[in-house]
Amino acid sequence: MTAATVPELLSARPPDGVAAVAITRDGAEECSRGELLERAGRLAAGLVSAGLDKGDRIALVAHNSVDWVAAALGVMQAGGVVVPLDTQMPLKEFHFVLRDAQPRWVFTTGALVDRVIGAEVDPEPTLYRLDGDERAPEHWRSLWADEPIVPDVAPEDLATMFYTSGTTGAPKGVPLTHKNLASNVSSLVQENVAGSDDRVLVPLPFHHVYPFTVGILVPLRLGAPLILPFSLVGPQIVRALQLGQPTIMLGVPRLYDAVWTALEDRVAGRGAVAEKLFHGMLALSMQARKRWGLRLGRRLFRSLHQRLAPSLRMVVSGGAALDPTLTEKLRALGWEVATGYGLSETAPILTYNPPERLRVESAGMALPGVELAIDPPGEIGEVLARGDNVFHGYWRRPDKTREVLQEDGWFRTGDLGELDGDGYLYLQGRRSAMIVLPGGENIDPERVEGVLSQAEGVREVGVLESGGRLVGVAVPEPALLRAHQGEALRERLISAVQAAGRALPSHHRPGRLQVAVDPLPRTRLGKLRRHELQHLYDRLAEQGGVSAAKAEPIPRESMAPEDQQLLTDPSAEATWEYLVEKYPDFRLTPDTSLSLDLGLDSLAWVNLSLTLRDRVGVEFDDDAIGRIETVRDLLREAAGAGQSEGTAEGAGDLVAELRRPESNVPEDLQRWLEPRSALSAVSARLLWALASLFTRVWVRVEVRGRLPDDGPVLIAPRHLSVLDPVVLSHAVGLRRMLHLRWAGWTGLLFQGPVSRWFSRAAGVLPVDPASAPRRSLALAAMTLQRQDSLVWFPEGARSPDGRLQPFQPGVGLLLRAWPVPVVPVWVEGTRELMPKGRRLPRFGRATVVVGEPISAERLKALGDDEHAIARLIHDEVAALEPGSPRS
Template identity: 45%
Template sequence: METLQDLIRQLGGHGGKPALTAFFKKRVETWSFGRLAGYAHRLAPGLGAQDLRPGDTVGLFAPNSPEWVAACLGSIEAGMVPVLIDAQMGDEDLRHVVADSGMRWVFTTRRGLQRLERLNPEHNLRPILLDADPDDARDWRRYCSAAESTAARAVADDIAVLFYTSGTTGAPKGVPLSHRNLVANLQAILDLEVVRARERFLLPLPLHHVYAFTIGLLTPLAAGVPVIFPQSLTGPELLRALKEGKATFLAGVPRMYESLFEGIETRVRQRGRLAECLFHHGLNLAVALRRHSEIAIGRSVFAPLHREFAPDLRMLLCGGAMLAPDLAFRLTGLGFDLATGYGLTETSPVLTFNVPGRARFDTAGAPLPGVEIRIAEPEPPAEYGEVLAKGPNVFAGYRNLPDKTREAFTANGFFRTGDLGYLEDGYLHLVGRSSEMIVLPGGENIRPEYVEEALSRGSYIKEAAVLEQKGRLAVLIVPAPAATREGGDVEALIRKDIESQSRRLPSHHRIGDFAITPDPLPRTHLGKLRRFELDEIFRTAKRKGEAAAGETGPLPFERMAPEDRQLLEEPNALRIWNWLAERFPDVRLMPDTNLQIDLGVDSLEWLSLGLEMGADTGVELDEEAMGRVQTVRDLVREGAETSGGAEGVPKDPLVRLSRPDALLDPDQRRWIEPPGTWSSALGILLFGFDRWLMERAFGVNAEGLDELPVNQPFILVPNHVSYLDPMAIAAVLPREQLLRTCWAGFTGVMFKNALMRQVSRSTGTFPVDPRRGALASLALGVLALRRGNNLVWFAESSRSASGELQPFESGIGLLLRAVSVPAVPLWIGGSYTALPVGSWVPRFRPIELRFGSPATAEELEQEGQGEHPDQRIAAALRDRVARLGSRARAI
């Protein structure tokens, strides 16, 4: 194999064997080697029939897909040069790439074309759409031809593909790679025999990067094994592709494996302290054995974990950046084989490789066969020399940048990698980038990655980026969630962490200044810091001072991680993100924002949030989806994967509540059925004991009981400050009213064990369960009222931690509109003093209840303020409860 054209022409020999498997929302599409080869062969003469000639550049501006691969291989077969463009590239960089590459044709998608036209309405690019309808004249399949290609056969030194660097230090540079470069690297990897005959490659990385292109795509295709594309980079979709795709081989980057390991730890932690303790003891033992012997016990010890996460996965391949040695050993301790590599776009990309069985994870690996590595003499005051490389995989020079090309090579033809390191026992050790090395006025050399790694171990530091400011070391900090959740001085917590972690560093590595930013640090797709942007971010954060950690509004799109930007390309996901930004304007909305802790979404708030989201966006989540949601990213992802949500067609929850049975399963409906003789008797006993206890211990008394409707059901809407509130209500309700009253109880309290479930059953309490979806609990309330029962509904999202009245959620408004019954406001005073939030020991203080006049939904809607009828009703009810409380305090 001398050229990539040789590889393409060999694909058809694998016939019907699967070559590409792509996961979509509700389907999986598989292309055979024969189908892929057929499209490539037919596309080549079709392109040649246009005004394209061998050597011309053709853009590829689209996410991973089988069509992307066919377009790329067809272009190479035709002798053209595909320009692989990052689909998430910023506007300025995208304009530069289009102009610098000289491309006139571009394979793209409808969304990509819209962006290209927005950036340059007068562009002369001719689009070929990879996702067009078959009757669209721009559909890529229309360019396939049965004619024989007339393109001349490529030679090894011809340019095969044009890449652009990820732009960590400025505008992307064009890196043309020849057939010789790519084939040499490809063959060297195959010769290591890391890829087995029955492998199934999972490739979550974008193909515009040379690591994903060479190692993740060309290598498995050359080996005759399939490549799997997940639907997205989110955790659930990766797990789906791993399991359903039966992936054995995963090509990833360090940040992906960090997230994978954190996900495993989180899942174990959720199973209790014993499970967590056993997991870590077992892992420590497995790691120790792997470090000091050839004994591998991880696959056996963690067999249940492998079955749950990825039953067939055996090999992890990591590239793009250095994987922390500790994490590498943890992954191997779990029972995975692990291979790591080092290289650059300019080297096609692999220079060194850590082969399983003889890997040294504290190094970048040993040079590939045919690759020569040298270390240049250190230039004072540097301690380490620059890594130099020569081999058939090394490119010849940058596109349109002769000066940069001359700077990139030594006089004897070695490529200057820009990395600093040393060789020991044939293995390459890397210590940092020469361009990123910080030299302080005193001559001290600082490796920023070394300091960043130490600082990032702090409990309150999520990300750290070290830079030089006014002759001193400075650091830009992204706080960890723990820093904001503790409610204290974020700056003080960060300062304490910096001081604590700095003690591990040499004195000249100590931090002289820091700034806090709420936004993720700017990174490339592979997780590398875009350091040239740090100075401006630091100065901006410093100007804002303490306010920098408390900014409000949504995180700008361009500052998001690539996987989050990709997620928001889904219409439902973007709709939910924009809706959340409007719903929570006073917080810094980020993908990692925790709904419960950061936004205060708790218990009944889940109901209103889901209802409002369904009404405003048309996207509703089922029980299973709600149970998976913890962060904004989770909510957006679940919405993206849910059908519905078409523009302008929100589902009307009022219409759906008109048929409450359709929203409930038999297990839910049983909670409002008559409890039976034994349970009813227990309920009478419990109510009797409650009345005795509340009268004797808390002197409970009530005013306004005569306001309660006698001949029709009603909804009782009290404030909520204590677990004693429902007990106080039950103690004062007339017996005939009490025995036909149902209660809405949060599952986290009233249904957490068998005893509490029996108490709930006997007292007529049904579950308010956020995991069941927004309408299910309301549907139970509707059924209870239609059957002639009264209903007690706490309209605040949870108990008030301060004792002050909180806003009422709009779910009460929808409930009142769905069932034509009056609402009775109720003020409960004294229960907060008797048993406030956070206390489990009651103080025997008087509790009083004041019932207000009943009101219909129509009356309340006219009184209240708000955008929607449900919000106006809820606001009016809150005002009525507040007035009752004011009168009670005045008396």
């Protein structure tokens, strides 16, 4: 017998087996089906004992968790109406929804309590927390009864109420009955696309009806474990794909678009050859499937599957239309793709596009038990739907209900489309979003926006009607925003949009364009809030130019939906809050560049990462520097970084770290500091003899001054050429050479057995302050700690123009930790003998001028200012230049 209520759906399976797998920061925790149902049943019994009446509403304001699922099931089992709310909803809208729903109870978390209280709901609901101390009276477990109850709900009883996203106005409550939900779940199960041996990953917030029905109720009905990521951000979704071993993933188009973009960026980063090979394999996989039905993707991209999602076989997309081209790419990579179409009012699925008979341009065929019609029939018109999954009317909005529900049970979806002879539905846009100009031209704004957003330097475009003509609002890419301001920015954007608009009919091109610096207002699923777009355009038109960016961090509600979602991760949120605190008077956004906008070099990044380790509790490594360019990158790394066990007092100070450098130098690198073996010493003498012969025959070196006899010292030379170390070795001499280490760039040395042998014999250390500053500084600190002298080029790289460059603060940090005498050295002539790009040096002369050592006491007198130490050494080196006042 077909289940008619949610409890009947859940009772179809025995209580054994895994119901949910929650990916934690450190691993994964399983919850059995029996445990989940017991939690729900005991909550249901407690709510009934507390006086819950059928139809009482209980709001859920929390991030995804197993307890969220148990609470929702318990409310429905008790006869209550669960009202899932978006935790990231703009505050004004959030308060409106809470007051409109008038919940009797609210289940929330400590971080969101203030948001709920601020809504001032009358009568005031009772608040319970899903987190915190389980013994506290406000904890939701205090409601639990000792034993579960037998559900007493009927098919026509309300089970849930979801609020529409408010793309065209204030959100509307959409109540759904047990019958609505049960019928939709049963119809989906009949399609036999998934079974009890599947594992379903749901990286979507549960407050949407799509993940609620398809992501929670369908897997529970099937007996398939539900995989919950630690948070709904990229790095944690990848962890869930690996740890949870899902076979099916639910998503929305923006998620899959982000996956594809990240994949392409990664391939492009490996070079032109790798990029061509990847796209060639992709094209081969597409053609093989289209022409011969061969599915080569999993074989061609086996390493990708093993690295990213070893068990994943199918991706499901809903919430909006998935781009057909992207669909084909995902299939070519080796994943089956299933899509569907529906609305909150239809619980939600109306049509399903199954993988085995997928038509990528279509929204699919009607589910069993669903009727579809087109008004007017026989042409493109409004899509009508009828079935047990269709709701009975909006909450407290009879006027809106009459607009969409006909007396004969047909629901007017508001979408335009047509049905082909096989029953496949093809959508043509949203009727309410369609723009009709005074001349009678019908314009689908989504089509226009898709074309214009491809313009160079344009991030996104929204179009609307104003004053009888088509107009638009454009948002520039961050790089364009940095390069141009004011009217120049506006002109560049207009030019780019006009160029892209040539691909459209003339009446589809906006006649006037306003420029906004913040993302356009969108729902969490990425749909444009068109009523807010109208307000934004009017405000920009009044300003008469580009919107002015306030000198303060961007509010969360003004961020793009995916950035708002990123901040639901606890570590990412704490990182953002720290940055807001540190830069309160700066226009901080997820696109802010750490280097270009905030001026952070690699060493400043090290200090930032250590501070975040103490403040946020996440551990960054040197490899993260190569991946982080923007604040968004930093937030993603924070979301995916390992949790720190806590640090000792002062661990946030890089200098304190350098005073105990072993903790930051891997064992395989520490061996470079081991005393030379007999063979290595012989090799070192041979290299010195060769260098000495070279500096007598090929490059004649004049040395002025003398290096100290005792160490350790830090030798700080000017850097002009790869020839510098050879010339310096002449000034060092053999005896000092055997107790000297050189900082050597890993990009030039250590790339093969010969260069590694050379580096070992010469005492060269593998340092790269640009991409691994902490490790490089720690390796240098260990050198001084072991009483060896060190050659460190403080400019960080060869001078591009022959002039002495500013010294990097790394040398100051190193000397703050290990204050030893510093020998300034001026090198002259090597750039002319062997400029960058030349393979062999010319015959000629070079000069090495050795200055008086800067004493450790003089360095200590500068206190904790590494920049002052670097400037002092810079000035002492500059003073050695022939012809300078002090030379």
